[in-house]
Amino acid sequence: MFRFFTTALAATAVLGLSACMGGQGDGSSSTVNSSGNGTPVLTSESLLAAMGGNQPPAGVGCGWGVASDPDKVNVAFPDSAAKYWVTLAPITPGTRLKIQGKFPDARYFSFNAYDAAQRPTDAIADVELEPDGGSVNSFRQVAAAGGAYTAYLQFGASPTQQPSVPRAKNTLYAGDIQLGTRAVPNSGLVMLIYRVYVSAKGEFADGGVGLPTLTVETADGGRELGTLPTCAEPPLPNLGGQLPPLGLNDRLLALDYPNQLALDFPTAAYPPRTNRFYGLGEVGTQVLNARLGTDIQTPGSVSLGAGGFLSNIHNAYTSTTFSRRFGSLALVRAKAPTFRSQPGVDRGAENLRYWSLCANEFATQRFTACSADFQTPVDDDGYFTVVISDPADRPANATAANGFAWLPWGPYADQVLIYRHMLENPGFAQAIQRVPKGTPIREVMGDYTPLGTYCNPAVFTQSVRPSDVFAACVAEQAQNPPTLVLGR
Incomplete structure (x- = not known):
C-alpha cells in the first residue's frame, strides 16, 4: 500500500513541477549533462527540463502530494495525535527547496528528510527555526501562533549523520545513503515529511495556518525555478478531504x-x-x-x-x-x-x-x-x-x-x-x-x-x-x- 502511494506521490511531484516550471529553463535542448568520462549526470537544469510540459489535472499538482489519513492509509506505525504531509523534493547539487510557512497552533511541528529505505537522514524542529523579521517563534516563547519562517532543504551531507558537518540557519539536509562503506548523496526526488502534533485548530489539523509553500530554487538562492502549487489538503489519499470516511478501522x-x-x-x-x-x-x-x-x-x-x-x-x-x-x-x-x-x-x-x-x-x-x-x-x-x-x-x-x-x-x-x-x-x-x-x-x-x-x-x-x-x-x-x- 505504501509503495503505491509513494509511486503516486512521485507522479504528483513530477506533474506539479511541470506546471510551475514549464518554460522556465535556460532554453537548452540538453536534458542530461555528462561527466568527463561520458557518464550521464543528473543536474538541476536537466532534472527541471525533463519535468517541463503540460498543466496537470486540477488538484494533482499540490506541492504536498500525500496527507496522512488513517481511515484510508494506515501504514508506517503512525500516531493518531499527529498529521503528516509528504512531498518528493527535487534535490540535486544545483538546487534546494525553500519552505515558507507559519508557526502553527500545535504542540510540535518539524520537517524530516528520508532516504529510499524510509530512514531519516536529517530533521529540523520547530524550536530550531529562526522566525522571519518581525515575527516570533511561538515554540520558543509564549506568543500567538502564526509568525512566519523560511526554511531550506539542501543537498549534501547531514549534521545528523555526520556531527562534524556545520548546519546553516534554518536548514536541513538531504544527507547520504550508506552503501556498504560508501556514502552516496541522497538526491533526485527526496522525500520530505511535514509533521504537526496535537493541533489546537484547523480543519485539516494544520494548526490553523495552512500548509507551507514549497519553492525550488538554485542552491545559492539566487534564482527561483518555480513554486509548487499550494492547497488546503493534498489530493492523496482522499481527494483533498472530499472522499467520505470508509470506516475501515x-x-x-x-x-x-x-x-x-x-x-x-x-x-x-x-x-x-x-x-x-x-x-x-x-x-x-x-x-x-x-x-x-x-x-x-x-x-x-x-x-x-x-x-x-x-x-x-x-x-x-x-x-x-x-x-x-x-x-x-x-x-x-x-x-x-x-x-x-x-x-x-x-x-x-x-x-x-x-x-x-x-x-x-x-x-x-x-x-x-x-x-x-x-x-x-x-x-x-x-x-x-x-x-x-x-x-x-x-x-x-x-x-x-x-x-x-x-x-x-x-x-x-x-x-x-x-x-x-x-x-x-x-x-x-x-x-x-x-x-x-x-x-x-x-x-x-x-x-x-x-x-x-x-x-x-x-x-x-x-x-x-x-x-x-x-x-x-x-x-x-x-x-x-x-x-x-x-x-x-
Whole structure:
C-alpha cells in the first residue's frame, strides 16, 4: 500500500513541477549533462527540463502530494495525535527547496528528510527555526501562533549523520545513503515529511495556518525555478478531504479475534520484552532473540542503519510485543514523564515535549488506537498502566476512572505497543533517547521503563488499583506460565 502511494506521490511531484516550471529553463535542448568520462549526470537544469510540459489535472499538482489519513492509509506505525504531509523534493547539487510557512497552533511541528529505505537522514524542529523579521517563534516563547519562517532543504551531507558537518540557519539536509562503506548523496526526488502534533485548530489539523509553500530554487538562492502549487489538503489519499470516511478501522476493531487461534508470531517473546528501536537492522536481531530466548545485543559501535518505517528523528521509541499464543489480555506499566502543556508543569520544565502509546500490528504497520500523554490516566503513584485486549475481553474494572488506559488489540495475532518520547529535556536522564545501543533499557530508564505482562482476566478483576493489578498479574504469570513457550 505504501509503495503505491509513494509511486503516486512521485507522479504528483513530477506533474506539479511541470506546471510551475514549464518554460522556465535556460532554453537548452540538453536534458542530461555528462561527466568527463561520458557518464550521464543528473543536474538541476536537466532534472527541471525533463519535468517541463503540460498543466496537470486540477488538484494533482499540490506541492504536498500525500496527507496522512488513517481511515484510508494506515501504514508506517503512525500516531493518531499527529498529521503528516509528504512531498518528493527535487534535490540535486544545483538546487534546494525553500519552505515558507507559519508557526502553527500545535504542540510540535518539524520537517524530516528520508532516504529510499524510509530512514531519516536529517530533521529540523520547530524550536530550531529562526522566525522571519518581525515575527516570533511561538515554540520558543509564549506568543500567538502564526509568525512566519523560511526554511531550506539542501543537498549534501547531514549534521545528523555526520556531527562534524556545520548546519546553516534554518536548514536541513538531504544527507547520504550508506552503501556498504560508501556514502552516496541522497538526491533526485527526496522525500520530505511535514509533521504537526496535537493541533489546537484547523480543519485539516494544520494548526490553523495552512500548509507551507514549497519553492525550488538554485542552491545559492539566487534564482527561483518555480513554486509548487499550494492547497488546503493534498489530493492523496482522499481527494483533498472530499472522499467520505470508509470506516475501515472501526470495522476492523469491531471484530473479535478467536482466542483459540493462537498463531505463532516471531517478534513476541515470553515473558514480554521491551526493546528500544534503533533501526531496521536491529529489528532482525530482536526477532532472533524472541525466537531463541537469547539476549543478543548489537554492539554500540555497529550501525545497521539508523531509523526506518519513516521514523521521526525527534522521537525515540520502544516496543513491547505480545502474541495471543501467550494470552489475550496484556498490560504495560511505567512511570509517566511530564509533558508540555501538562497542568501544573511550567513551560520548559517538562520531561518531554510529547509522549504517546500506540497499539500496532507489526506486519501491516497499522495502528489500532493510540493514547497521547494528555489522554492517558496517571495513577496516584505517578504511573500509567495500559490494558490491551479485544472489546469482549476488556475487564470491567479496566477504566480511566480506575487509572487504566485501554487500547483495542485489533483483529491480529500479534500486538506491538510503541511508546514514543519526543524532544527530551536535557535534564531528563531517563528518556528513551538516553539509552545507548547495547545497554539494557532499565539501566537507563529505571522506573520509566515500560514493563509488560499477560494476565488472567480472573486475576485482573480481583483488585482496582493499577499497581495491585499489575503486581498480581506478574505473580500469576510466574506461577502459571503458558505451555506454548519455546523450550517448555
